[in-house]
Amino acid sequence: MSQLELRDVVKHYSSGPEAVRAVDGVSLTIDEGELIALFGPSGSGKTTLLLLAAGLDVPDSGSIHFGDRDIGAMDELESARWRRREVGFVLQAFHLMSHSSALDNAMIKLPADGLTLREARARTTGWLERVGLGSRIQYAANQLSTGERQRVAIARALVSEPGLLLADEPTGNLDSERTHEILALLRDVCHERRIPGLLVTHDAEAVGFVDRVLTLRDGRLVEGLPAKPGAVRA
Numbered sequence: 001m002s003q004l005e006l007r008d009v010v011k012h013y014s015s016g017p018e019a020v021r022a023v024d025g026v027s028l029t030i031d032e033g034e035l036i037a038l039f040g041p042s043g044s045g046k047t048t049l050l051l052l053a054a055g056l057d058v059p060d061s062g063s064i065h066f067g068d069r070d071i072g073a074m075d076e077l078e079s080a081r082w083r084r085r086e087v088g089f090v091l092q093a094f095h096l097m098s099h100s101s102a103l104d105n106a107m108i109k110l111p112a113d114g115l116t117l118r119e120a121r122a123r124t125t126g127w128l129e130r131v132g133l134g135s136r137i138q139y140a141a142n143q144l145s146t147g148e149r150q151r152v153a154i155a156r157a158l159v160s161e162p163g164l165l166l167a168d169e170p171t172g173n174l175d176s177e178r179t180h181e182i183l184a185l186l187r188d189v190c191h192e193r194r195i196p197g198l199l200v201t202h203d204a205e206a207v208g209f210v211d212r213v214l215t216l217r218d219g220r221l222v223e224g225l226p227a228k229p230g231a232v233r234a
């Protein structure tokens with residue numbers, strides 16, 4: 001198992017007239033078995049930070065290590081292999097194949113080697129059951145509600161039993177009962193498997209399920225919840 005370590009990470013975007021410092025000097029260590037909730041207003045850099053941690057984008061300066069691996073220094077192929085093996089990423093937009101079943105969508109992240117199809121199906125079915133979709137396994141994604149699709153995306157991130165969990169508003173479309181179940185599941189996965197987890201959320205209830213709470217403001221990290229009352233729901 002490995003920890004995730006970001007040191008002085010900076011990421012600018014310069015598509016408009018002025019450069020945006022989306023991530024502005026972030027240093028953060030997430031320990032093995034630690035789940036962090038990351039709050040922050042819309043546009044504060046949360047998704048950018050997750051993409052950097054997943055190696056899907058490269059910092060302008062600073063470093064990101066997962067254990068002894070330098071994420072920013074990998075070439076594309078190495079980075080893709082590392083992601084497939086180690087990273088469970090719940091994306092803010094779920095990107096499911098709309099005509100494929102919940103099972104096929106969730107199974108897609110399993111490495112092709114190592115498991116028979118029967119084993120892959122059994123493992124994926126187990127994760128779909130854990131996110132409460134045991135009765136929807138054969139439904140096509142376009143026959144599922146938004147919250148159900150979100151839960152398929154969560155199962156997809158967990159089937160490969162990743163070494164790092166990154167989740168971008170994974171409970172954004174769920175009612176409070178499902179939100180509790182999913183937050184408890186993500187916490188249990190991090191604690192039981194001793195993996196670091198970074199959970200981007202607007203949901204104040206997440207505070208009760210995580211080990212540490214941080215807030216991003218204009219690309220900079222501060223401890224705790226947003227200062228202004230009500231600022232949790234940006």
Ligand SMILES: Nc1ncnc2c1ncn2[C@@H]1O[C@H](COP(=O)(O)OP(=O)(O)OP(=O)(O)O)[C@@H](O)[C@H]1O
Nearest residue numbers: 013014015020022041042043044045046047048049
């Ligand atoms: N590919 C890009 N090109 C240019 N600017 C970008 C790009 N991606 C993000 N940004 C800018 O970087 C800033 C941070 O964006 P980011 O998506 O990380 O915010 P966020 O905190 O995830 O917001 P939300 O809560 O709305 O998802 C924003 O000002 C955004 O406009």
Ligand SMILES: [Mg+2]
Nearest residue numbers: 046047048092
């Ligand atoms: Mg975002």
